[in-house]
Amino acid sequence: MPRVRTKTAGDEVWASAVPYLPRRLTLPALRKASEDCHGCPLYRTATQTVFGQGQTGARIMFVGEQPGDMEDKQGAPFVGPAGRVLNEALAAAGIDRDDAYVTNVVKHFKWIAVHRRRMHKKPNAREVAACLPWLEKELEVVQPRILVCLGATAAQALLGPDVRVTRDRGHLIPSRLAPQVMATVHPSSILRQQTSEDRHREMELFTQDLRVVAQALA
Numbered sequence: 479m480p481r482v483r484t485k486t487a488g489d490e491v492w493a494s495a496v497p498y499l500p501r502r503l504t505l506p507a508l509r510k511a512s513e514d515c516h517g518c519p520l521y522r523t524a525t526q527t528v529f530g531q532g533q534t535g536a537r538i539m540f541v542g543e544q545p546g547d548m549e550d551k552q553g554a555p556f557v558g559p560a561g562r563v564l565n566e567a568l569a570a571a572g573i574d575r576d577d578a579y580v581t582n583v584v585k586h587f588k589w590i591a592v593h594r595r596r597m598h599k600k601p602n603a604r605e606v607a608a609c610l611p612w613l614e615k616e617l618e619v620v621q622p623r624i625l626v627c628l629g630a631t632a633a634q635a636l637l638g639p640d641v642r643v644t645r646d647r648g649h650l651i652p653s654r655l656a657p658q659v660m661a662t663v664h665p666s667s668i669l670r671q672q673t674s675e676d677r678h679r680e681m682e683l684f685t686q687d688l689r690v691v692a693q694a695l696a
């Protein structure tokens with residue numbers, strides 16, 4: 479695959495993931511091709527591409543922001559602390575994770591070193607735009623009945639910059655991306671709550687949003 483890249487003064491302009499997309503549109507072909515993506519600079523400092531996980535026939539697609547530290551090491555989405563919160567809420571809402579395809583807007587872990595630890599850093603708009611072709615192809619192949627955006631990065635990338643998760647969460651709306659789309663909070667936002675009371679309340683609200691998804695599928 480050609481590296482599509484031009485140099486400007488002291489900076490590099492990175493095209494996008496498009497030149498790295500495979501001809502054959504299947505999940506295994508996409509996953510394989512994504513391993514070699516150099517569509518933006520994030521591949522340089524990450525361990526590996528973390529592609530989506532799930533079956534072609536999945537009825538729900540969950541989209542997070544980007545892999546975290548554990549996802550980067552293990553090569554699978556939502557396997558760390560945020561993944562535990564997601565699994566717990568799925569179970570409480572009666573959604574089988576096998577019925578879900580789980581992925582992220584950005585496929586490489588972006589981090590900064592703080593006291594020798596790798597701390598999550600929010601991807602910027604250029605990185606989100608560069609990586610979006612992977613997600614568009616995942617949507618094309620999986621064709622979920624319901625698309626759930628976890629947190630503001632996913633919601634704004636997929637539904638537009640005006641989406642406010644706190645205001646718009648929990649509602650299923652028709653979209654060109656999937657018959658029904660919902661924005662809700664990111665599971666990490668529950669972990670960031672200061673008190674266990676707040677955590678419980680936020681977990682209950684998140685679970686309620688997922689129950690709306692479960693009911694729509696029933």
Ligand code: URA
Nearest residue numbers: 542543544546555556
């Ligand atoms: N946070 C995300 O947005 N995605 C993951 O895969 C893990 C944590």
Ligand code: SF4
Nearest residue numbers: 515517518585586609
């Ligand atoms: Fe490619 Fe996305 Fe990784 Fe950037 S973050 S290199 S666009 S897979």
